[in-house]
Amino acid sequence: MKIVPMQRNLILGLIGLVAVAGCWFLLFPVGEGQNPDEMVNLLQKEARRKAAAREADRRAKTDLALLAKQGRGQRLPDYLMSSIDREENFWFIGKPDSTAGVQIPFEPGSLPLPPPDTEPLNPNPGFLGADACRECHAEKHESFIHTAHHRTSRLALPEEVSGSFEEGGNRMNTSTPEVFFTMKKRGDELFQSVNFFDWGFEVPFNIVVGSSKMAESYLYWHGDQLFQMNCTHLTESDTWINSPGFIDGDAVFARPIRSGCLDCHVTYVDYRKSANHYTPKSMILGISCERCHGPGKQHVDYHHAHPDTKQSKYMEVPSKLSRQAQMDVCGQCHTTNKLPKGEQVFQFRPGDKLGDHYDPIEHQADVSNSVHTANQVGRLALSTCFQKSEMGCVECHNPHRNERGQVGLFSKRCLECHQQENCGMHDELGSRLADNCIDCHMPMRATKNLQVETRDGNIFPPLRDHHIRVDQQATDEFLKNLR
C-alpha cells in the first residue's frame, strides 16, 4: 500500500496518541488524574519520590555504616586534596583554604585492614599472661587483676571503654567547626567517626591503653600495624580530648605505635619489624606478673610436672635482688630516661641491668612528668629518704594490690621509718599529721612535659612527685584546704 503524506501524518498522530495514552496509564492508574488539582498533587508526589531516591543514593554513598558493610569507605570529594607521604607512609588530606588536615595510613575511600592471622616471627620467650598463674596463686591473682598494671591494656569491648557513646557526650569538637569526631557504637563494635567538611571516615577501637586513672588512649590495627586514634578519653572531666601531642583541629590516625610504647603497656608481643609491625595473635595484653618475676613457662611446666614440690623453681622475686636491680625492674617502665637499644624490647629480665637493654636519654634522668611517666625512679633517687636508707619501691607499694588513693595507708608506710613528732609541722597540726604525710611531702605536680591540646586550651594532668622533700608551696596549699 502506498501511503500518501496526509495519511502518514494521521498515522504518526495516532501512534503519538497511543504512546501518550500509554504513559498516561502508567502515570495515572485508572480512576485517578481526572481533575487538575489531583494532577498537581500527583506530580508533586512524583517529585518527592525522585528526591527521596536521590537522597537514598547520596546516603548510600556517605552512610559510613552502610559503606563499611560493603567493605568501602566514603569517596573523597573533588574539593579536598590528598597527597601521599611515602617516607612516613601516610595520606594527607586537606582543604586548600583551611589549616585543618587529616593523616591516615590507609587510602582515602578505603578502610583500615583487619589484623592478619600470621604466625609469630620469633619464638615467645615464655610469657603466658597472668591467668596462667591463677590455679596455684589464686589469692594473688584475684587481687592483682584490679591493679593498674593488669588493666593498663585490654580489648576495646564496650564495657571496657570509659567514654560516652550516647548523644550529648559522644562528640568531640575542634577549633575548626567542620572538623569533629563522633564516638559510635554498633552492636559490640565501637568507632571513632571523623567529620572533615563534607567527607568522613570511621576507624574501629581495637585496644584500650590506660587503666583510666587519668586517661584512656585507643589503638587500632591496620593490617599488622598498630596506630593511635585521635581521640583520648580524659577521666577527670569525662570528656573526649585530643591524644597527648596531637594538634587540635587535625584528625590524625597515622601515629605509629612503636615497640617502646608496648614494652611499657603490654606483657609481650612479637615485634616483626620497624616501626610498628606486630603479630596480632601473639599479643598478651595487660602487664602481667611476669614483667617483674620473669617469663612463667618454665616455672609453670615444672610445677605441673612436680605438683608435690613446695620449693619454687625458675622464678625471680625482685626483693631478693640488690636495690639497684629492684629499681631496674620497675625502671623498665617508670623512668623517662630510657630508649630501647636497637628497638629490642621485652628482653629485660629481673636481675638484668637496665643499661643492658636501654640507652639513657640525655638530660632526662631526673625530669618529672613526661607524656609517658612521672619518672618515679629518677625522682625518688633525689630524695634524702632514698639516699639515707635502703628504701626501694616496695617499701611503699604492694605490687599485688590496688591501693590507689589510700593516702592514710601510704602515710603509715612513712611512719615505718619516721616519727610524726619529727615533722616540723607537728606542733601546729598534732596528730592530724598522721593521716596524710603525702600531700605536703609528695605533692601532685603538673608540668609542661605532659600537656594535652583541647579546643579550650591546654591541659596538664598532675602526678605525684616522688622527690620526697619539704615543700613550702605544698604545705601552704594543704593548710589553706584545712581551714
Ligand code: HEC
Ligand atoms: C602449677 C602450679 C603453679 C603455677 C601455675 C604457678 N606457680 Fe608460682 N609457685 C608454685 C609453687 C608450688 C611455688 C612455691 C611455693 C610458694 O611460694 O607458693 C611457687 C612460687 C612462686 C613465686 C615465689 C618464688 C620464690 O622464690 O619465693 C613466684 C614469684 C611465682 N611462683 C610466680 C608465678 C607466676 C608469675 C606464675 C604464672 C606465670 C606462677 N607462679 C604459676 C606453683 C605454681
Ligand code: HEC
Ligand atoms: C612493664 C612495665 C612496668 C613495670 C615493669 C612496672 N610498671 Fe608500674 N606501671 C606501669 C604502667 C604502664 C602503669 C600505669 C598503668 C595505668 O594506669 O594504665 C603503672 C602504674 C603503677 C602504679 C600506679 C598504680 C595506681 O593504681 O595508681 C604503681 C604504684 C606502680 N606502677 C608501681 C610499680 C612498681 C613498684 C614496679 C616495680 C616493682 C612497677 N610498677 C613495674 C608499667 C610498669
Ligand code: HEC
Ligand atoms: C617508659 C614507659 C612508657 C612508655 C614508652 C609509654 N608509657 Fe604510657 N604510661 C607509663 C606509665 C608508667 C604510666 C603511669 C603514669 C605514671 O604514673 O607515671 C603511663 C600512663 C599512660 C596513660 C594514662 C593511664 C591512666 O590510667 O591514666 C596512657 C593513656 C598511656 N600511658 C598511653 C601510652 C601510649 C599510647 C604510649 C605509646 C604511644 C605510651 N603510653 C608510652 C609508661 C609508659
Ligand code: HEC
Ligand atoms: C609490678 C611488679 C610485680 C607484679 C606485676 C607482680 N609481682 Fe609478685 N612480687 C613483686 C615484688 C617486688 C615482690 C616482693 C614483695 C616484697 O618482698 O614485699 C613480689 C613477691 C611475689 C611472691 C612471693 C612473696 C609473696 O608475697 O608471697 C609471689 C608468689 C608473687 N609475687 C607472685 C605474683 C603473681 C602470681 C603475680 C601476678 C598475678 C605477681 N606476683 C605480680 C613484684 C610484682
Ligand code: HEC
Ligand atoms: C625506709 C625508711 C623511710 C621511709 C619509708 C620514708 N623515709 Fe623519709 N627519710 C628517711 C631517712 C633515713 C631520711 C633522712 C633522715 C636524716 O637524715 O635524718 C628521711 C628524710 C625525710 C625527710 C627530710 C627531707 C629533707 O630533704 O631533709 C622528709 C620530709 C621525709 N623523709 C618524709 C618522708 C615521707 C613523707 C615518707 C612517706 C611518703 C617517708 N619519708 C618515708 C627514711 C624513710
Ligand code: HEC
Ligand atoms: C615513700 C613512699 C613511696 C615510695 C618509696 C615510692 N612511692 Fe610511688 N607513690 C607513693 C604515694 C604516696 C603515691 C600516691 C598514691 C595514690 O595517691 O594512690 C605513689 C604513687 C605512685 C604511682 C602512681 C602515679 C601517680 O602520680 O598517681 C606510681 C606509678 C608509683 N608511685 C610508682 C613508684 C615507683 C616505680 C617507685 C620506686 C621507684 C615508687 N613509686 C616508690 C609513695 C611511694
Ligand code: HEC
Ligand atoms: C602540712 C604539711 C605537712 C604535713 C601534713 C606533714 N609534713 Fe612533715 N614537714 C612539713 C614542713 C613544712 C617541714 C619543714 C619544717 C621546718 O623545717 O620547720 C616538714 C618536715 C618534716 C621532716 C624533716 C624533719 C627534719 O629533721 O628536717 C620529716 C621527716 C617529716 N616532715 C615527716 C613527715 C611525716 C612522716 C608526716 C606524716 C606523719 C608529715 N611530715 C606530715 C610539712 C608537713
